[in-house]
Amino acid sequence: xRTLRLGFIGTGLMGTPMTRRLxxxxxxxxxxxxxxxKADALAADGARVAGxxxxxxxxxxxxxxxxxxxxxxxxxxxGDGGVAETGRAGQRLVDFSSSDPAATRDFAERxxxxxxxxxxxxxxxxxxxxxxAGSLAIMCGGTADDVAxxxxxxxxxxxxxxxxxxVGSGQLTKVCNQMVVGCQxxxxxxxxxxxESSGVxxxxxxxxxxGGFADSKPFRILTPRMAAADYANPPWxxxxxxxxxxxxxxxxxRSHSATPMSGLAAQLLRAxxxxxxxxxxxxxxxxxxxxxxx
Amino acid sequence: xRTLRLGFIGTGLMGTPMTRRLxxxxxxxxxxxxxxxKADALAADGARVAGxxxxxxxxxxxxxxxxxxxxxxxxxxxGDGGVAETGRAGQRLVDFSSSDPAATRDFAERxxxxxxxxxxxxxxxxxxxxxxAGSLAIMCGGTADDVAxxxxxxxxxxxxxxxxxxVGSGQLTKVCNQMVVGCQxxxxxxxxxxxESSGVxxxxxxxxxxGGFADSKPFRILTPRMAAADYANPPWxxxxxxxxxxxxxxxxxRSHSATPMSGLAAQLLRAxxxxxxxxxxxxxxxxxxxxxxx
Numbered sequence: 158x159r160t161l162r163l164g165f166i167g168t169g170l171m172g173t174p175m176t177r178r179l180x181x182x183x184x185x186x187x188x189x190x191x192x193x194x195k196a197d198a199l200a201a202d203g204a205r206v207a208g209x210x211x212x213x214x215x216x217x218x219x220x221x222x223x224x225x226x227x228x229x230x231x232x233x234x235x236g237d238g239g240v241a242e243t244g245r246a247g248q249r250l251v252d253f254s255s256s257d258p259a260a261t262r263d264f265a266e267r268x269x270x271x272x273x274x275x276x277x278x279x280x281x282x283x284x285x286x287x288x289x290a291g292s293l294a295i296m297c298g299g300t301a302d303d304v305a306x307x308x309x310x311x312x313x314x315x316x317x318x319x320x321x322x323x324v325g326s327g328q329l330t331k332v333c334n335q336m337v338v339g340c341q342x343x344x345x346x347x348x349x350x351x352x353e354s355s356g357v358x359x360x361x362x363x364x365x366x367x368g369g370f371a372d373s374k375p376f377r378i379l380t381p382r383m384a385a386a387d388y389a390n391p392p393w394x395x396x397x398x399x400x401x402x403x404x405x406x407x408x409x410x411r412s413h414s415a416t417p418m419s420g421l422a423a424q425l426l427r428a429x430x431x432x433x434x435x436x437x438x439x440x441x442x443x444x445x446x447x448x449x450x451x
Numbered sequence: 452x453r454t455l456r457l458g459f460i461g462t463g464l465m466g467t468p469m470t471r472r473l474x475x476x477x478x479x480x481x482x483x484x485x486x487x488x489k490a491d492a493l494a495a496d497g498a499r500v501a502g503x504x505x506x507x508x509x510x511x512x513x514x515x516x517x518x519x520x521x522x523x524x525x526x527x528x529x530g531d532g533g534v535a536e537t538g539r540a541g542q543r544l545v546d547f548s549s550s551d552p553a554a555t556r557d558f559a560e561r562x563x564x565x566x567x568x569x570x571x572x573x574x575x576x577x578x579x580x581x582x583x584a585g586s587l588a589i590m591c592g593g594t595a596d597d598v599a600x601x602x603x604x605x606x607x608x609x610x611x612x613x614x615x616x617x618v619g620s621g622q623l624t625k626v627c628n629q630m631v632v633g634c635q636x637x638x639x640x641x642x643x644x645x646x647e648s649s650g651v652x653x654x655x656x657x658x659x660x661x662g663g664f665a666d667s668k669p670f671r672i673l674t675p676r677m678a679a680a681d682y683a684n685p686p687w688x689x690x691x692x693x694x695x696x697x698x699x700x701x702x703x704x705r706s707h708s709a710t711p712m713s714g715l716a717a718q719l720l721r722a723x724x725x726x727x728x729x730x731x732x733x734x735x736x737x738x739x740x741x742x743x744x745x
Contacts, residue, residue, distance in 0.1 A: 258649070282663050296659045319659040326651045330659050333642045333651070337635075337665035340712065344634040347710040348627045351699065354708040355552070357620045357627070365590045365613040365624050369576050371631035373667040405645065414648040415740050416641040418634065421715055446709050 162187065163310065164207070164217035166233055166240075167254070168195045171281070172223035174288040175253070175314055177202050182313035189213045214243040219310060223253040227260045234264060246273030251307050253295075255280045257404060258328040259411060261298070265324040275303045278327040279311070279318075282334070292316040298326035332408060335401030336419045341375045342398060342439040343422040349383040350446030359384035382440040386447075391438030398439050399426040456481065457604065458501070458511035460527055460534075461548070462489045465575070466517035468582040469547070469608055471496050476607035483507045508537040513604060517547040521554045528558060540567030545601050547589075549574045551698060552622040553705060555592070559618040569597045572621040573605070573612075576628065586610040592620030626702060629695030630713045635669045636692060636733040637716040643677040644740030653678035676734040680741075685732030692733055693720040 161184075165176045168190045179186050180203045187205040189212075190196040196206050207213035210233065214220065220240060224230050230252060234240045240250065250268065252261070256278065265276035277299035287293040295315045297304045304320045311318050321330045352359040363380050366372060378392065402423035409416040425445065434441045455478075459470045462484045473480050474497045481499040483506075484490040490500050501507035504527065508514065514534055518524050524546060528534045534544065544562065546555070550572065559570035571593035581587040589609045591598045598614045605612050615624045646653040657674050660666060672686065696717035703710040719739065728735045 282660075294659065294663060317658070319655050320652075321655055321659060322650045322652045326649070329646060329649045329651045330656065333646050333656060334660050334663060334665045336642045336645070337638055337660075337670065340634065340638040341631075344631055344712045347703075347708070347712055348630045351630070351703055351706060351708045351710055352623060352627050354706040355620070355623045355702055356616045357623045358614075358616045361613050361615055362624065362627060364611070365588065365615060366576075366628050366631075369588060369628060370668045371628045373670075374664045376631065376667075408649055409641075409645055412645060412648040414641070414645045414742070416645055417715060417719060418638045418641055418712065421711060425711060448707070 161185075161219055161310065162217040164189065164213045164220045165204075165223070166190070166210070166213065166220065167223040167225075167229075168199055169223065169225070170285055171253070171288050173199065174285065175221075175223060176204060178288075178291050178313045179310070180204060184310070184313070187213050187217055209238060210240060211238050211243050214240050214248075218247075219249050219251060219307060220244075221251045221253060226254070227256040230254050230256050231260070231264065234268065240274070241268055241271050244268065244272040244274040248274045249277060249303055249307055250274055251277045251279050251310075253279050253281055255331055256328055258325040258332060258408060261328045262325040275299065276324050277303050277307050278325060279307075280327050280331045281315075282331070288314070295319070296321050296327040296330040298322060298324045298328065298330075300324075329408065332401060332405050335398065336405045336416065338375055339398040339402040339405075339426065340418050340422045341373060342379055342442060343425050345376060345379050346383060346425075346440075346442035347446050349380060349443050353384075354448060379438075379440050382438060383443040386443075388438045388441055391436075391440075393439065394436055395426055395430060395439045395441065396435040399423060399430055399435070402426060455479075455513055455604065456511040458483070458507040458514040459498075459517070460484070460504070460507065460514065461517040461519075461523075462493060463517065463519070464579055465547070465582050467493065468579065469515075469517060469587075470498060472582075472585050472607045473604070474498060478604070478607070481507050481511055503532060504534060505532050505537050508534050508542075512541075513543050513545060513601060514538075515545045515547060520548070521550040524548050524550050525554070525558065528562065534568070535562055535565050538562065538566040538568040542568045543571060543597055543601055544568055545571045545573050545604075547573050547575055549625055550622055552619045552626060552702060555622045556619040569593065570618050571597050571601050572619060573601075574621050574625040575609075576625070582608070589613070590615050590621040590624040592616055592618045592622065592624075594618075623702065626695060626698050629692065630699045630710065632669055633692040633696040633699075633720065634712050634716045635667060636673055636736060637719050639670060639673050640677060640719075640734075640736035641740050643674060643737050644742075647678075648742060673732075673734050676732060677737040680737070682732045682735055685730075685734075687733065688730055689720055689724060689733045689735065690729040693717060693724055693729070696720060
């Protein structure tokens with residue numbers, strides 16, 4: 158495995174610490190970034206810096222992507238001078254980005270058909286802190302052979318790599334995660350408003366219920382912000398959860414599997430997005446139910 | 452506080468270990484139970500055993516109830532020979548049972564109007580293990596004076612006592628807890644089914660997502676049972692969650708506060724209850740979405 162040459166595309170907030178950890182593990186890493194300065198910064202850590210996507214693709218065995226969204230992945234892989242143009246059979250692509258599951262399956266098929274390269278979708282969870290500590294949770298989709306081949310390369314990055322099924326299954330697992338989180342946000346909003354309108358001190362719900370069956374990270378983050386109507390410095394955005402819930406609904410149409418709770422939650426979030434709150438904390442959802450003052 | 456005489460009504464699965472802890476703390480406790488054998492068993496631990504509800508009510512300062520449901524509370528308080536007949540001003544009633552919030556407010560008013568006795572609703576969370584260890588979470592509803600007066604008596608039982616508001620607020624807080632849990636069950640069902648129908652190995656969801664934002668106690672209990680279609684020895688029953696979600700919807704009507712997610716979850720649970728699954732594990736909900744085999 159030490160003899161495999163790695164390429165890393167997308168050395169941003171997540172990609173930079175991930176690349177550093179691969180280099181620290183003694184791996185041979187070539188980097189490329191759309192803004193060259195972000196790639197150059199890694200030369201001091203021992204990275205080779207490619208002058209172009211073509212140069213990177215030609216010189217490595219495994220290509221890792223860590224990009225902002227599905228469109229960025231499509232552009233880097235299938236755009237002019239992209240990976241697909243010079244890729245070859247035997248190479249593997251590992252996509253750490255959170256991309257659409259259906260697009261991922263389409264990309265994987267096009268890439269395999271075009272140049273014979275294999276795709277392993279590997280979205281991560283754990284944020285920048287997890288990337289720096291090498292404690293990311295990574296959910297993989299791909300053939301058993303392809304996942305097994307790249308798994309040793311993920312070791313410097315991750316506390317846990319889980320193979321979830323065929324290509325796209327990693328991305329689908331992330332959608333599952335977001336169904337639970339997005340619905341949780343919608344439920345907490347109506348729970349806090351009901352508590353308030355029923356004479357319960359909603360600012361004490363976390364104190365009263367933490368450690369029990371209602372407890373979760375979203376519960377601890379959203380409930381106090383909802384109860385205090387404090388939406389400043391949002392740690393996350395309503396539009397992110399809405400995009401993921403919409404992805405869940407689209408997948409429910411494709412796979413003929415009903416998702417009534419996620420479908421309702423998507424529409425409840427959309428109602429607030431329509432009212433100008435897409436960039437706000439999902440905690441704003443409580444305002445859908447709170448009774449107007451005076 | 453050590454001079455206050457306590458009465459404990461309902462020495463069942465929860466009430467027995469709670470009474471034992473009060474006795475071990477050196478408190479003077481008189482017990483009564485509808486099945487006398489369960490009260491007699493506590494004599495060896497130092498409890499006085501009352502021959503009747505009337506005898507108990509006359510001889511104590513604070514009356515604690517730990518009963519199965521709202522109907523049992525009503526019968527013990529307002530039935531023939533019940534607490535209301537011989538209660539007096541200055542006495543306080545602490546209801547550890549999980550009772551209906553609106554009924555609780557009605558009971559408190561009737562009791563206060565009838566004999567001047569005060570009501571503190573104090574449903575608990577933590578189960579038999581928490582009762583034995585004295586680590587229950589207790590959510591109180593009542594006036595600040597009444598809650599402050601009984602709080603020292605709750606110390607041997609509880610790691611945390613939270614005053615949530617006026618009478619009924621403790622019960623309402625428990626309803627809030629169950630809204631989150633009941634909706635969680637409904638969401639997990641559609642998530643597991645969507646994962647399966649999309650080619651994801653749903654038996655690996657807990658491994659992939661634990662520790663993250665989707666994690667919770669219901670997530671860890673329900674997801675593997677849903678994925679394995681293993682509904683044997685249910686640790687809890689669908690009908691309990693349905694009853695609590697219905698209580699949430701009833702409260703939303705009373706307090707004019709919309710609860711769309713809980714309302715939908717109640718109907719989704721009812722659909723499975725109607726099909727004969729009221730006494731089953733709520734994990735059975737996944738079968739609403741799972742595609743028929745062969």
